[in-house]
Amino acid sequence: MSFFPHSVNVLVIGGGPAGLATAIAARRHGLSVVVADGAIPPIDKACGEGLMPDGVVALHQLGISISTRDAYPFRGIRFLSDGKQAEARFARGAAYGIRRTHLHRLLIDHAAASGVYLLWRTPVAGLHADGPSIGGEMADGALFNGALVGGKLIRARWIVGADGSRSRVRRWAKLDRSTRQADENRNLRYGFRRHYRVAPWTDFVELHWGRRSQIYVTPVSDDEVGVALISSDPKLRLQAALDETIGEFPELRARLANAEISSSERGATTVTRRLRCVYRDRVVLVGDASGGVDAITGEGLCLAFQQAVLLGDCMASGDLARYEKGHRALLRRPTLMAGMMLFLAKHSQARRRTMQVFRSSPHCFAQMLAAHLGQGSAREHISNGISLGWKLLHV
């Protein structure tokens, strides 16, 4: 392990997108920061790899620009279902398909240049309190003031849990009481992704709707696309979903028939999760560790970056209550959208009607996409919602 201070303002546990973005945000406020991660960079992960315009804006706020050297621009979303398609362009802003490994490298370079101490291959085994602590978990009344990082104690004013969806920091700090645990278990879904060596056939991200699953296709470079499957069935793999016998995605199967597979399959779980609290004393959660929305929204990275910007500010001013409030507000819109999209995933009749409306009124789809990205006014969203509801009733 290289040199690192044993006492800092901020200790970030987890060096994925959320952890690195938080570290960068904290450094922009002049705080000293250590990031520790158990893995070796660049870290890959099952992901649709679509960075929506609101995520690009959040990255800009951290001083990071995406260029076409690292990523492939796309200009909207296309839905494909039952042999029909509908598409909507982004009203404004740039969006990119970017390999997770490239995004990770970009964030690492930026963090290192801004003076973050980065510790890789360094898992964090538990939090530390000067008072009594029980099995790494927070004894009632105890105040954590550090963590065991690669077997050594680092003391910190703030301890940030950025350790992903199955966060141990969340458990150690007893923040894992999500509002509806039974719903969470029922809503758990499984994602698998791999890449194909083929020139993108479109500059839209495609969402292919099937009976049991959805497949995202994201162009990530001039000669590669990422393909990510999401379903409620832990046994359903990409190969099987694309297989002729299931026969759900004939257009996609034809597109990929002769393309070389350019990465191994990776899996991960996804769930819409809301926590009652995202901080306790000095321990605070960010990114997937702090709850999130189903991967079908393509908003996980954006949320992580937006939360990071806010958290950096709140740690600097010592006001985590403000972070909690802002965090709740940031999750509201994506949670609503996740609910709507999962409804469409489950109800084929509603999906068919929605496709019909989107095909006959592309403007309606564009307005929904704008609402999804937080673009436009509340009044426009309400009026579009009413208009969409009316059209759905009358198709």
Ligand SMILES: Cc1cc2nc3c(=O)[nH]c(=O)nc-3n(C[C@H](O)[C@H](O)[C@H](O)COP(=O)(O)OP(=O)(O)OC[C@H]3O[C@@H](n4cnc5c(N)ncnc54)[C@H](O)[C@@H]3O)c2cc1C
């Ligand atoms: C199938 C799928 C498709 C998706 N598609 C999209 C998409 O297209 N667009 C989008 O924006 N989002 C998408 N997402 C969501 C996105 O991938 C996540 O929201 C994002 O990865 C969250 O980043 P994170 O840093 O919070 O967590 P992670 O990326 O999981 O990083 C957590 C890090 O913590 C480290 N860690 C864990 N425990 C410890 C420990 N004890 N000590 C030290 N380090 C530790 C891990 O090694 C890891 O590096 C998708 C997700 C899935 C599953």
